[in-house]
Amino acid sequence: MEPTRRQGPNGAAESPAEDVQKAVEAAVWAPSVHNTQPWSFSRRGSRITVRADPDRRLAVADPGGREMLISCGAALLTLRVAVRRLGYEPQVRLLPDPDRPNLLADVVLGARIAESEDDRLLYEQIRRRRTHRGGFPPGGDVPPPLRARLEMEARQEGAELQAVEDPHALRALAALTEAAENLQRLDAPYRRECARWSPRPGSSRPEGVHAETYPRGEPRTEPYHFPGRDFARGHDWGTDPGKTGGRGAVTGLVMLITTSGDTPGDWLGAGQALQRVLLRAAEKDVAAAFHTQPLEIPELRELIRRRFCGGRYPQMLLRLGRAGAEPESVRRPADQSMTEDF
Ligand SMILES: Cc1cc2nc3c(=O)[nH]c(=O)nc-3n(C[C@H](O)[C@H](O)[C@H](O)COP(=O)(O)O)c2cc1C
Structure with a gap:
């Protein structure tokens, strides 16, 4: 444009x-x-x-x-x-x-x-x-200067972006993500809601998470496995996991976005920080995978807040790495999100 x-x-x-x-x-x-x-x-x-x-x-x-x-x-x-x-x-x-x-x-x-x-x-x-799903090809670490830059970008919007590096903390966060994913798979209303937003392959709906944007077969990320959401719901949907889902696909840099409060204003700030971080990362060919499952279960979110965020409120859990070309997702035409004042 x-x-x-x-x-x-x-x-x-x-x-x-x-x-x-x-x-x-x-x-x-x-x-x-x-x-x-x-x-x-x-x-x-x-x-x-x-x-x-x-x-x-x-x-x-x-x-x-x-x-x-x-x-x-x-x-x-x-x-x-x-x-x-x-x-x-x-x-x-x-x-x-x-x-x-x-x-x-x-x-x-x-x-x-x-x-x-x-x-x-x-x-x-x-x-x-674009959102990444699955592991990252090895060797694409986020260099420290970029990491510092991303932390600064989040701060500019009133949030903190903090890396999780301790192996025990990483194991615990991965396990909490897995626990959340399993709890959600047990929950029929949750499953129905997720199904409403994960269309069948070939669907022309301009919203939801389409099969072209996630890898088939729930590939593992190593050394810490952060499971993805169950968009395929047991079907053989998704793209060939190839390099990112194959053996040796790595977790990437795990980061949390946190805020000092937990009000609508804090959530809007966290969203602005998130997108500023993602755009700056994309400039350096770094993409993020999201794992917000444990933040949707109040007891797990509270545990993460106390144990991993120094009492600040966790808003997003991300993994960052270099992934190469990602498939583009879909959007409603802008006109459909504009109301009548136009
Ligand atoms: C608040 C929030 C939570 C999200 N949680 C997840 C998640 O848990 N798992 C996931 O695969 N993607 C998650 N995403 C990414 C969205 O699915 C993604 O943005 C959307 O499908 C559009 O695709 P795009 O980011 O590639 O344009 C989340 C995004 C936001 C803003």
Whole structure:
């Protein structure tokens, strides 16, 4: 996408409508839990309003809407990156009306700014970033300077990104993920909900986790095995695990995103931190696998908070590594997430 450079006599864009459309088209490529895309956008003048779409919340896995708001936070960060790329300073008001909890943010296309190399680089990762599933090919470690950079990116959005390196902690987190995955597989309402968001191969639904995006046969990650979600539900669905799922596929760098509080504002912050980290990592060809199963079970989340996060609230559990080309996931056309103000 080329940024719009039309300028009115006082330096403002003649019509921001087209720019808003472009920014929303970028924002919908944010990650979201089960690819639910639980957001909507509307425009009035040069103001974009971001809302959560509670009809898309996972009622069983995410009754409090925490993951829905993390997903919306990721979309908000993406919107901010796109607005900057289009040449405006985004002015953001988070949760502008306490009586309307689904109203998440107002983003105004503010003063004109010159394009920076950093804005361009981040923007270019929006479509390149993809969720990884399964192990990583060995030898693709995240170098310490990149790790430090990612930690800084998370801090910039008010969250912490912390690496887990102690082998006992890694074994315990992997075991808790496995326990959570097994508990969820035992839970019929959870299974039905996951099935609703994992379409059969060949489906043309523009949402949910499709078989092209996960490896077949639940490959192990070594030396610490973090099981993936059961999107295939016992079917022989998924792609050839190849290098990433074969023998020797590695766990990668395990990281937690944490926040000091656990309010909707913290969840939105965690989502923005997540997407900033993912975009910066993608710039260096590093991808993330997500394991949020244990954070969906309150007792396990509380244990992780106390034992591995120094009392801070765990919002995301990730593995980072270099994976090569990942299949692109699907999205609803941007028009379908825009409401009537447009
Ligand atoms: C809050 C949140 C939780 C997620 N949890 C998982 C998870 O446990 N397992 C998984 O495979 N992917 C998880 N994902 C990744 C989504 O499934 C993914 O973003 C979505 O399918 C769209 O694909 P893409 O990221 O490749 O564009 C999560 C994403 C978010 C934002």
